[in-house]
Amino acid sequence: MTKTPLKVSRRTRNKALKLQQLVWLECTHKVLFSEPYPAMDDIIWCFKCQEEKLVIHAPTDYRVSCMLCTFSNTFGRAKLQAEIAAGKHRVQRGPAHIVEIFDGNVLVNTFGDRNQNETSMLPLSDEEPPF
Ligand SMILES: [Zn+2]
């Protein structure tokens, strides 16, 4: 019988390392993070200040979320993919499914009845904020 040893090459392992990105904090300190990245408005621990600080700039991380059902997905930097998924969900599930696109925690677009083709409309005010 033959035995093939598993080759673990360092090169391969290095490739598997996740990309690190800088996150800016309100205290102007920058922290390197690998995925999952914190989002804007998150509170994270600053080791230099020894205090919790607000994230003021985080890597782009697009996320879609349906207001009616549990549909949600993340797309990293692929905004177009997020928009396609949002549109597709509404086609498949019906116009009652209003899909929001977030960059981290920040709402960047809403795929709904009234502003499907307009991104420059004033924010709709007929909904209670979720907090
Ligand atoms: Zn700091």
Ligand SMILES: [Zn+2]
């Ligand atoms: Zn839905």
